[in-house]
Amino acid sequence: MMHLSPYAATWDEVDFVLALDRFDLLAMQPHFPGYPYFVLAAMAVHQFVPDPVYAFGVVNVLLTASSAAPVWLIARRIMPPVWSVVVVLTVMTSPYLWLQALRPMSEAAGIALLWWFLWSWWRAMECGSWGRTALALCMFGLLMGVRLSFAAWGLAIVWLLFVRCAAWRREGKRMLPRIIGFGAAAAAFQLLWLARLALSEGGVIGFAKLAVAFTEGHFSDWGGGVSAADHMSFAERVFRFTGDNLLWSGMFARSMPLLAAAAALLLAAVLRAGSSASLSSSKSNPLPLRGRASAWLRRPALPGALAVLAGAYGVWALLAQNIDKPRHITPLIGVIWLLLLTVFRAIPQPDSAPGSPPGSASSRAVVRGVRVRRALQAAGLVLAACVIAFQSAQGGALAIRQADEPPAVYQLAAMLSKEYGADDTNRAVVYTWEETRVLEYLHTPVANRQILTYSYFIADVKANPAATILLTDHVLNGFEAQVGSLRSKVKAVASFRSEALFDPVYHDITLYEWIR
Structure with a gap:
């Protein structure tokens, strides 16, 4: 116990x-x-x-x-x-x-x-x-x-x-x-x-x-x-x-x-x-x-x-x-x-x-x-x-x-809260896959959206011209499966790791910023 x-x-x-x-x-x-x-x-x-x-x-x-x-x-x-x-x-x-x-x-x-x-x-x-x-x-x-x-x-x-x-x-x-x-x-x-x-x-x-x-x-x-x-x-x-x-x-x-x-x-x-x-x-x-x-x-x-x-x-x-x-x-x-x-x-x-x-x-x-x-x-x-x-x-x-050991998604939530949640002038939106369920559960003070389709993502980005756009590697890999390499459009912000036996899917998360 x-x-x-x-x-x-x-x-x-x-x-x-x-x-x-x-x-x-x-x-x-x-x-x-x-x-x-x-x-x-x-x-x-x-x-x-x-x-x-x-x-x-x-x-x-x-x-x-x-x-x-x-x-x-x-x-x-x-x-x-x-x-x-x-x-x-x-x-x-x-x-x-x-x-x-x-x-x-x-x-x-x-x-x-x-x-x-x-x-x-x-x-x-x-x-x-x-x-x-x-x-x-x-x-x-x-x-x-x-x-x-x-x-x-x-x-x-x-x-x-x-x-x-x-x-x-x-x-x-x-x-x-x-x-x-x-x-x-x-x-x-x-x-x-x-x-x-x-x-x-x-x-x-x-x-x-x-x-x-x-x-x-x-x-x-x-x-x-x-x-x-x-x-x-x-x-x-x-x-x-x-x-x-x-x-x-x-x-x-x-x-x-x-x-x-x-x-x-x-x-x-x-x-x-x-x-x-x-x-x-x-x-x-x-x-x-x-x-x-x-x-x-x-x-x-x-x-x-x-x-x-x-x-x-x-x-x-x-x-x-x-x-x-x-x-x-x-x-x-x-x-x-x-x-x-x-x-x-x-x-x-x-x-x-x-x-x-x-x-x-x-x-x-x-x-x-x-x-x-x-x-x-x-x-x-x-x-x-x-x-x-x-x-x-x-x-x-x-x-x-x-x-x-905090799971990688908990580390992600802590980083988002610290870097983007306390400053109202630095409005950010983070796009995720299944991580969004945990981020919402933890009440992460950063807007997060589950996204699967690249065309919808682009439309959403254009609708938020002043926001800092963040996305996880799972989202990026999904987009690249749809439209090819997008590495020139992103820059790595941070990486979070935990034991793969505890969470074999989301034990390794990399957060990227979208370059407009």
């Missing part, structure tokens, strides 16, 4: 903070779909925490801390207690998760609820009572009311319905009424938050129009999805998504020691998996591939099921989320760590080769194999401890920096 970020430094963060003053989707307080459960929790905390930025941070920290319980419960399904503790510590010390949990955004809260949902879903998959099924559907409703962009994890609900239909058919029960009941329960838990939002916007029609407009915008230029990123090939997008967003920024927080420890742990896991493969290589399944796939879908193994769901979300994040914002990969980090560490779970170890007398060459080979596996198990434990230590050190250092 002592290192909560005091800044609302992005457009989305300002949206959330303003929602505590007045909840209004049309005014983007917050933006669609409203994240009502997240905002409602922050409103409750806001009664005790005056600063709205800190109120959201407290909600994130409390929910993130609570998610240690479902991570433990999931790990215990497949791993012994010691390794379950290792899983919990590895997942919970992720530096990138810490950074999200300390900011006024809904990613960390959504990830916490995601873990609770995955635990409740697996319990329903194990024993499909209506009570467990209702709990899983309820948790998914809460998840969607906190972070709708996690909708791809809803494949788990479809999977649960498939498993329940197979069980009902096997038991000779009537399927149609049960399918209708399942669907009605799933819809009801979503309508709990959707209906209230629709009423707040004047009815279903108004809410639907708002939803369509936001969805169209999300898949256009500002949304950053694959359809909008015409400057980037699909191969470049995949490489950036996996190499930079997921691995270097997300899992390793741009730390070379953490990368080295994780690489060593991965090597140990590969060797451990290879040393265990021989134990199951002799087992054969008489069913054809299609039959094995169908049987697995009805009774999946937990690691494989989590891998399928994570893969579905990964595809969604790759194609439909903003590639410039690595925070969209945060839900994958914990699942990847969990799946990697499951390789070290205990398996039956034969004392000798089947049918071979003790002391024979084959029995000695088996004993050597057991020793190798135990050595790799111990190495994995030591390396996992190193990963946890490096994550904790990197996460703590980054959390302190995030709380203490």
